[in-house]
Amino acid sequence: xxxxxxxxxxxxxxxxxxxxxxxxxxxxxxxxxxxxxxxxxxxxxxxxxxxxxxxxxxxxxxxxxxxxxxxxxxxxxxxxxxxxxxxxxxxxxxxxxxxxxxxxxxxxxxxxxxxxxxxxxxxxxxxxxxxxxxxxxxxxxxxxxxxxxxxxxxxxxxxxxxxxxxxxxxxxxxxxxxxxxxxxxxxxxxxxxxxxxxxxxxxxxxxxxxxxxxxxxxxxxxxxxxxxxxxxxxxxxx
Amino acid sequence: xxxxxxxxxxxxxxxxxxxxxxxxxxxxxxxxxxxxxxxxxxxxxxxxxxxxxxxxxxxxxxxxxxxxxxxxxxxxxxxxxxxxxxxxxxxxxxxxxxxxxxxxxxxxxxxxxxxxxxxxxxxxxxxxxxxxxxxxxxxxxxxxxxxxxxxxxxxxxxxxxxxxxxxxxxxxxxxxxxxxxxxxxxxxxxxxxxxxxxxxxxxxxxxxxxxxxxxxxxxxxxxxxxxxxxxxxxxxxxxxxxxxxxxxxxxxxxxxxxxxxxxxxxxxxxxxxxxxxxxxxxxxxxxxxxxxxxxxxxxxxxxxxxxxxxxxxxxxxxxxxxxxxxxxxxxxxxxxxxxxxxxxxxxxxxxxxxxxxxxxxxxxxxxxxxxxxxxxxxxxxxxxxxxxxxxxxxxxxxxxxxxxxxxxxxxxxxxxxxxxxxxxxxxxxxxx
Numbered sequence: 001x002x003x004x005x006x007x008x009x010x011x012x013x014x015x016x017x018x019x020x021x022x023x024x025x026x027x028x029x030x031x032x033x034x035x036x037x038x039x040x041x042x043x044x045x046x047x048x049x050x051x052x053x054x055x056x057x058x059x060x061x062x063x064x065x066x067x068x069x070x071x072x073x074x075x076x077x078x079x080x081x082x083x084x085x086x087x088x089x090x091x092x093x094x095x096x097x098x099x100x101x102x103x104x105x106x107x108x109x110x111x112x113x114x115x116x117x118x119x120x121x122x123x124x125x126x127x128x129x130x131x132x133x134x135x136x137x138x139x140x141x142x143x144x145x146x147x148x149x150x151x152x153x154x155x156x157x158x159x160x161x162x163x164x165x166x167x168x169x170x171x172x173x174x175x176x177x178x179x180x181x182x183x184x185x186x187x188x189x190x191x192x193x194x195x196x197x198x199x200x201x202x203x204x205x206x207x208x209x210x211x212x213x214x215x216x217x218x219x220x221x222x223x224x225x226x227x228x229x230x231x232x233x234x235x236x237x238x
Numbered sequence: 239x240x241x242x243x244x245x246x247x248x249x250x251x252x253x254x255x256x257x258x259x260x261x262x263x264x265x266x267x268x269x270x271x272x273x274x275x276x277x278x279x280x281x282x283x284x285x286x287x288x289x290x291x292x293x294x295x296x297x298x299x300x301x302x303x304x305x306x307x308x309x310x311x312x313x314x315x316x317x318x319x320x321x322x323x324x325x326x327x328x329x330x331x332x333x334x335x336x337x338x339x340x341x342x343x344x345x346x347x348x349x350x351x352x353x354x355x356x357x358x359x360x361x362x363x364x365x366x367x368x369x370x371x372x373x374x375x376x377x378x379x380x381x382x383x384x385x386x387x388x389x390x391x392x393x394x395x396x397x398x399x400x401x402x403x404x405x406x407x408x409x410x411x412x413x414x415x416x417x418x419x420x421x422x423x424x425x426x427x428x429x430x431x432x433x434x435x436x437x438x439x440x441x442x443x444x445x446x447x448x449x450x451x452x453x454x455x456x457x458x459x460x461x462x463x464x465x466x467x468x469x470x471x472x473x474x475x476x477x478x479x480x481x482x483x484x485x486x487x488x489x490x491x492x493x494x495x496x497x498x499x500x501x502x503x504x505x506x507x508x509x510x511x512x513x514x515x516x517x518x519x520x521x522x523x524x525x526x527x528x529x530x531x532x533x534x535x536x537x538x539x540x541x542x543x544x545x546x547x548x549x550x551x552x553x554x555x556x557x558x559x560x561x562x563x564x565x566x567x568x569x570x571x572x573x574x575x576x577x578x579x580x581x582x583x584x585x586x587x588x589x590x591x592x593x594x595x596x597x598x599x600x601x602x603x604x605x606x607x608x609x610x611x612x613x614x615x616x617x618x619x620x621x622x623x624x625x626x627x628x629x630x631x632x633x634x635x636x637x638x639x640x641x642x643x644x645x646x647x648x649x650x651x652x653x654x655x656x657x658x659x660x661x662x663x664x665x666x667x668x669x670x
Contacts, residue, residue, distance in 0.1 A: 052475050053475060054649060056649050077475055077478075081475075084471045084472065088469050090249065090467065090469060091257075092252070102476070105242050105245055107241065
């Protein structure tokens, strides 16, 4: 185990009477790809939003590279790049303009934009306005935008949602490649167990706001004598 | 200014300019509407003037046959383009109007001449054909009483000339010459200049209202787009100051408001000028109006406009964070600035000094009233309301920026919706 990138300790998040996250704790280590797996309403997105400084914890402590997400939110934002599940882009910008806009906010130049263009695989379409992009094209642009800035921590909420099988595979390869090449720590959530198995070094099963198990995909499968991660998850929550 | 703030401002202005909903509806359409309205109104005014000038076709049923009735007929014939047909025996005036294509029928009653000669009331009955319910028809109808009034004036002049043969009849008609001087804010002006200012004062009231209207819609749209396109969540996790997100939207909307204002002012000026110039009363002398304002007043008005606009833009952006999309955001902003129009409507009709000290200071405290207070109070040489308005509006802007920065730092900006708040309240009231 290496240096801790994300530390979540006793995290609770309530929205009024509803407790979306119920005292969860886990660590993500530097350079690893860590996945949160669970059905809708498990608390995955809420957890990612808290780590991404969008929401504040009700109780508990969350640190990103030793920085408190509540007290040092502005510093945390300099280290992260966040991809929401339902992310949009400015419709009247071209794809290329959008990548340039994001790069400029990170103080990066044309090199980052070129890298973003390559990750997106959108080619000539990058010169067209985002308004005309399909859902899949928009998602590819968003994944590219998240990774091209070479964040210390990339938070990806359902990174391949809305992308067809062919491009999903391509994008997963690209995420894995860039994570290793650039040393990016990745924290992601997904419904897709194949994606999780392919990408993640370690996985946390989440159910009804709680973490029910954590381990490598292999450990989680063998621990329950399951044939795949999906079976292991079903065993874990039953 | 930091690079990230510049990038954000550039993004705001480009996105709004490229969005046809914003560019066409808020910048191009108002100009075109004013130009179109001006052209139509100008044409209508021209036609009204033409209709009045084209003269009347009059049937005169002369039951008197005396000198005075003949003089009246001659007088009516002296008007260019007017046609006068005389009927010496009684004819039904209604039938003449309905079947004879006359605009009016005059029945000169018996004894008309003798009544005039003996200083008694002389009777004429008039029947006028109303062909349409239009301004043009109304203008034509009003010309006959004017002609009779002018004849009466001529009779009086004739009588005076007869009694005082030494007087020149031409100079009698211009016996009194009125030289008017207006005193405004302790300075002397010609009445024509003040009249020009009064005409132009419509612009002075309309201009800020229009700028506020465009600005608030633009500002609200810029936040509505973020919600509609689901870009806000990303924006709030980027390594930028959240107050810069608010500031860039204020600046972006401000730049476009100015562009919209210039376009709209051109359109409005064209509209007013095309109506006024075609009435034959001369054009709208904006330069003459502006020359009445001292440099200090112009600076106060300009700064007041800037301050009020910035406050309203920031307020609209904050308010529109409660919307789900552009349409909701624009609706919220448009309702929000309606109360702010109260001083503008009030002071368009009543004199600022009529409000009294307490009333004037109360109006000066209304957000965004500064440009109007600056012009009204400075023309009357009253500096306290201007000071109160500036200080209070500066305070409002400071408060809204502080509140905005706090709101953007918080997590509720992502989830707060006005509809969600109203829903449960309405339901609980219903339940009771």
